[in-house]
Amino acid sequence: MEQLTTLDAGFLQAEGADRHVSLAIGAIAVLAGPMPDFETLTTELAHRITSVPRFRQILRTQPLDLGAPQWVDDDSLDISHHVRRAAVPRPGDDAALFRWAADVMEHRLDRDRPLWECWVVEGLAHNRWAILIKIHHCIADGVAATHLLSRLCDGFSDSAFEPEAPTAPRGPRLPALTLNPMDWLTTAWRTSCGVTSATAQALHGALDLAGGLLRPAATSSLTGPVTDMRRYATVEVSLHDVETICQRFGVTVNDVALAAITDSFRTMLLRRGEQPHRTSLRTLVPVSVRSRDAADRADNRVSVMLPFLPVEKSDPIQQLQTVHARMTRAKGSGQRQAGNVLISAANAIPFPITAWAVRTLTRLPQRGVVTLATNVPGPRRRMKVLGREVIRLLPIPPLALQLRTGIAILSYADHLAFGIIGDYDATPDVDELAVGIERAVKRLAELSTGHWRSTPAGTLALVQGG
Template structure:
């Protein structure tokens, strides 16, 4: 039995029927590389074999009315691969649009909390003879870094099936114990939490003081609730719209080297430019710059005694996007400066503050508040926290094989929130920059316009290099 950290559990508490807290990996694969040829039953059998060495895929949630702390993970003793790996055909003609529409429908469905919180959909019938695999996992069980680690366990350097890690095979979350769950929860709640609060408050007070000092020097990252309102900043429904695009990583590096910036600066400049184009086409571009929230991994950061070990080790950095600058080169240069300011400010803040405060997340209360917040459309009653969530995750720069099939594209797709209805996630792998875009269909019915704008943004920057 393994108790969830406060941050992991918060993704459970924040979830409503409209605000779904799962993350998605969409794989484009070439089945012709599979030893012995492609068959769905082979894919499912190989997935079942590898899960023996992936403990995160074998655990499920458990809780008790007597438990006043966060839920726990336990081993699923009745694990059945057929409840997790499914097969579906994409409608004709089987193009990218049809795949995205099908994935958007699947992304709008909740995961069953009575079993391990993941599922894999094998999508057949693509026009070019390829296959897609859509993996959904609840955010309570993964973040960007751990997701990449899980990818490494499902992917190999060659098509041949790997040997399983004996240590991982023997790893288990353990059985349920209602007595231990309730007793441990009571100790955490009545003893550990008051002590943690006493230590956390002094560390937290320095954050607004430092923010105010930097704001007076014009060197602070944007504060929450200071973003201009856009169509993305409204209540959401369960309906999801998805689009993907793939850019050359060499082209992005060429732009980076030519202008002396970082890859993340190029990515953020393209995000700002793409959203500028999209909002201009809808005659909705704000006068002020858009604000993005960039998740930052704290894996490997020095952990304080207030932090409970968990899967999600992440904090967030706010940065302005240079969406108000019409020239692509000036936009990139301005973005590099904006990003540098935000990084310097963010580096002064304790990386574990968010995770420490998350330990105090009240499950039942937070779930109730979140439901009322969504049902009453309260996201429209206050200024937006930020405009768009932008993640940039570095992956392996070499070919991979997913369950024996060559991977030709990996597109990450993150969650969206009430009032924050656009998520753009970038994953670099095997010489490509893979971009996944998720929006609420009621706000962004045409996400392909944003995806196509990324292509245009890179072309403009490359032309400037010439």
């Protein structure tokens, strides 16, 4: 029997601390029809899903949390509890699909059964259908979940996630063997300096993370209590456009995604009659610490960073450059290393203590972090299920820790999809948030291929026609 790590179990504790949240993550695959026979589809999907041992297991908890929960085989697994059928109302458009998906993600998974569901969805317009996969976050993080769920596809291979064969990084050069004691001392000194530097960086990062959690964000409608109802919206942008922006401005795909999110949140605040401030949008950005050879391991291997997204800036280029600078600073500050060290250290502490600590901390009101933005690389080539092409792959993040919105970013083939979940009452304009992201990427793409000039207000204006 395999025990949950402290991080995996932490997702169970966080869910238990707030009756308004469900810590499941999901994805919607939209397929070109016609849909296969449901019984045939169910049999094949069940076979592919249960090829992963974790999807055949249930959690066995220990009395009084005296030990970590354990994964044990479910000898009475009934696939009909997990593979289900649904139909969206006419006209079967995105609005109908997303409203239904939000309803599904609101409900917690039954902990007496394996922690996953697979919904086959009919009634979509244009002779399409969909599959929604929902799994508990204690099973896997975004990277692992994407690899695991891609096993539903025909001829799945991890190579589908690689845009091209990567060049193997050159390993560190080992010091030559020597009998000179001075060489031994020099090597020991360099090693100790390296360890000291890494420790100092992690300590600095820990202080940054603690400060981010303790210092409240600027008061706005983006913070506050949540209900148990959700809204969901998505938008897809051209990955080619994103890569063009990256090349033009020397930034990463994640920088572009976060800059687009920044601009859309700024527009949202202004639309609500609120003034964006520098501290309005501290964002939880998960960072994978998963090695490539563990891509499909069913567990969580993430650290975090807590940058402020620059909603106080109005110029799109300044937003992008500031996002890049702040993310670079966050990476250099040791936040990623600190999170990793803290999680590793927690695994050495007796489980009853960590379980109590997580439950206590997640019940406390937190006003420092405003939203979540998690970026997961997906398959770079189009996938099929029983010969039907997956034409869209849309991520669904969870909501927890009293956040009113969460955004998951997933690449698929030639598109980058943003899946946005929001509290039903607090984000009636979640669709506008999605539209704003699309508009921001389009504007950055235009600026990447055109020419611009400074305006009297100090911003940049596109000069059409060169």
